[in-house]
Every structure is written in structure tokens, then in C-alpha cells.
Amino acid sequence: MPPSRLISLLLLLQTKGRMTAAQLAQQLEVSVRTVYRDVEALHAAGVPLYGDAGHAGGYQLLAGHRSRLTGLFTGEAEALFLAGVPGAAAELGLGAHFADAQLKLRAALPAPLRDHVDRLSARFHIDAPGWYAEDADAPFLPAVAEAVRAGRVLAVRYRRWKEPTDVDRRLAPYGLVLKAGRWYLVAGPGPRTYRVDQILELDVADEEFEIPDDFSLTAYWTDHQTSFRARLHGGDALVRLSPDGAKRLTGESARALAATGVPEPDGWIRATLPIESVAHAHDTFLALGADAEVLEPAELRDRITATNTALAARYVRARASTPPQRRP
Incomplete structure (x- = not known):
């Protein structure tokens, strides 16, 4: 049995207190039978560890025992x-x-x-935000972080994207998430997600709250990202892409290209790509220029055709109105 696993088991009991064999097995990613063998090995090594049977049972260390294991692999x-991440710590006031x-x-x-x-x-240097991401000024972030740590209710004035834009909310701050350089507050009731840089005013109330026992910040954020991506997928577009156009796709579009792309005799690729909306897809595919051709839906194809026609006419007029340059 690896010594590192025995150390991990011992430190789990030292930091979390009583744990069942099933809980230890889940944390260590081993079988319950393996946990039994590891516990016997710790007993043999003289570790003051004991277990209780029954529904409320489990393993724990004798009161007051602390290991002196400080070595790191x-x-x-x-x-x-x-x-x-030093930047994140500094933003939270913990630099x-x-x-x-x-x-x-x-x-x-x-x-x-x-x-x-x-x-x-x-x-190695960690710089999480993207190249084109603007710095989000979040002056209330340290106060929000302190409220999260202290379990205090927040009274905020918050700016959202729909009318009325500025609203007052009373929030129970469950946790903070740093995503692509932006801080998000996950708070009850709901819970719901709020951008910290959109908080306009903030007061920490003299009121405590309890986070629901079944709430997991990691699980919530995973579900939130999944539902966010689903909301972004408003439909599909059938497109043809040149080899250069295909290389320029990223994210969900690149994954969809890999899954649905079919090479054609002229070297182009026909694929079904997810789109958020016709307006958003119009801008996205127009940016690919002559390296993309939208086949369906008809509304999107017609809209791009109209834009290209208007652009062509504008450049023709501009050329006609520009006087010819004389050669020296």
C-alpha cells in the first residue's frame, strides 16, 4: 500500500473528524475493502485510531492527537x-x-x-483573462468576500441587463467564483449568479444566514455553465467552410465542426454549427469573409447576402467618387 495514501487517510481524519469507511473510500478513490486494510496498517503502526459500528459510526482519532507529518512530495x-493565483488573492484583500x-x-x-x-x-506564470477581456472594476469585491467568510447578509443595488436596470436586492452570499478574469457571486434566494463588478452600492447587514446543507458551490457552478451553454444554443446553421475558415473556429463551433464536418471534393467542409441567434450568427460568419458560406437557415443566408450586397455597392460608389491619381 502506498505510504502517501496512508498519510492522506490520516490527514483526512485529522482535519474532518469522524468519517465512515465509505466516505474515506470516496475521498481516496479506492474501495471500502482497501480502506479497511489501510486502517489496520495504521493500527499496526501505533496510530491511535478507532472505529464505531452502526449508523452513526465511523473512524476517528483519539481526542487531542495531531500527526507531525509535514513532508510534501x-x-x-x-x-x-x-x-x-496572486492576483486573485490581492483582489480579495488577501495579497x-x-x-x-x-x-x-x-x-x-x-x-x-x-x-x-x-x-x-x-x-510558469498564470494570467487567466483572455487577450481582449476588459479589466472589470469591482470595488466591492473585498467587502463581498468578507461577507461570504462571515456569513452576513448583503443589501446591494445591482445593475442588470434588462429593464429596470438598477434594482435593490437582499442577498445571502453563498460563495464567489472567478471565471475568465471576472468575479461572480452566487447568492440566495435561488440561488442565482451576480457579477460583482455590476454591484453599484453595498451594505453588510447585521444579520447572519445559513447555507443550505445540500448546497455545493462546485456543483451549482457546473450546472450553471451547462444551462448557460444551452441557452446560447438557439439553433443550428448549415455552412461550408474553407480550410482556413475551419481553422479559425473556436469553442463550441470547433467541437461541432469536428463532430459533423464532411469534406467536399473542392477541399471545403460542410458542417452543422450551433448558433445563438440569427443576429449573432450574422456577425460571426460575416467575420470569416469569403472563407464561409451559409446554406441554412434561409433567414441567415438572406441577411448575410443583403449585407454583402450593401458593402459591395458602397465600395463601388466610393471607387467611382475617388478621382484618379496622377502619375508623376
Whole structure:
């Protein structure tokens, strides 16, 4: 049995308290039978670990026992240093704490591993937002983060995209999510998702709240992303793409091209691609220029045809009105 798994089991019980064999097996991604064998190995090593049978049973350490296991494997140290995002910590008002934590972690590493992590940190830099993303000014982010930590209700004035745009809301902040450089607040009632940079005014109320026992921030955000993508898929378009046009597709369009694309004799590819709306698809496919031809739906094809006709006429008029340049 790997020593690293025994250490993980011991640290789980040390940090979470009583856990059943099934819970330990799920956390360690092993079978329940393997957990039984690991517990026996810890017993044999003199670890003060005991278990209770029954519905409310489970394994736990004797009260007051704390392990002195502080060693990190190379991969674990790498993950800790690379997982930290200084910018995000600073935005949350934790920049100094982040720096202190990294300093303490580095000091605790043995010299060879410390040198290895230093070299690794010098070769990797995390910059999450996209190239064309604007910096989102979120002055209330530290206050929102503190309310999340303290479990305090927020009274906010929030700007949304539909009328009336500015609304007052009383929110129970369940958690914060950093996605592509933007911070999102997940809050009850609902829960629902709010962009932190769209909060116009904020007061922290002297009122506490309890997060529902069945709420999981990770599970909620996964479902939220799935439903968001589904809302974006308002229909499909049948298109022909040149090899260069096909290379320029990204995201869902690129995945749809890989799944539905059929090569044609002239080297172009015919594929069914998801579209959000006719208006949005018009701009998207028009940006591909002569490297894309929309076949269906007819409404989209007609709209692109009308735009191209208007553009051609405009350039013809511009050329006709420009006086010929004289040669020297």
C-alpha cells in the first residue's frame, strides 16, 4: 500500500473528524475493502485510531492527537505553488496573507525541493483573462468576500441587463467564483449568479444566514455553465467552410465542426454549427469573409447576402467618387 495514501487517510481524519469507511473510500478513490486494510496498517503502526459500528459510526482519532507529518512530495509542492493565483488573492484583500503563506511553505521545504520549486515558479506564470477581456472594476469585491467568510447578509443595488436596470436586492452570499478574469457571486434566494463588478452600492447587514446543507458551490457552478451553454444554443446553421475558415473556429463551433464536418471534393467542409441567434450568427460568419458560406437557415443566408450586397455597392460608389491619381 502506498505510504502517501496512508498519510492522506490520516490527514483526512485529522482535519474532518469522524468519517465512515465509505466516505474515506470516496475521498481516496479506492474501495471500502482497501480502506479497511489501510486502517489496520495504521493500527499496526501505533496510530491511535478507532472505529464505531452502526449508523452513526465511523473512524476517528483519539481526542487531542495531531500527526507531525509535514513532508510534501515533489508533485504536491509543485501543485501548491502553481495553484496559487496572486492576483486573485490581492483582489480579495488577501495579497499579504498569500505572500506570507507562500513564504512559510517555501521555508518548510527541504533545500533540494525548495530549489526545484523556485525553478518551477520562474518558468510558469498564470494570467487567466483572455487577450481582449476588459479589466472589470469591482470595488466591492473585498467587502463581498468578507461577507461570504462571515456569513452576513448583503443589501446591494445591482445593475442588470434588462429593464429596470438598477434594482435593490437582499442577498445571502453563498460563495464567489472567478471565471475568465471576472468575479461572480452566487447568492440566495435561488440561488442565482451576480457579477460583482455590476454591484453599484453595498451594505453588510447585521444579520447572519445559513447555507443550505445540500448546497455545493462546485456543483451549482457546473450546472450553471451547462444551462448557460444551452441557452446560447438557439439553433443550428448549415455552412461550408474553407480550410482556413475551419481553422479559425473556436469553442463550441470547433467541437461541432469536428463532430459533423464532411469534406467536399473542392477541399471545403460542410458542417452543422450551433448558433445563438440569427443576429449573432450574422456577425460571426460575416467575420470569416469569403472563407464561409451559409446554406441554412434561409433567414441567415438572406441577411448575410443583403449585407454583402450593401458593402459591395458602397465600395463601388466610393471607387467611382475617388478621382484618379496622377502619375508623376
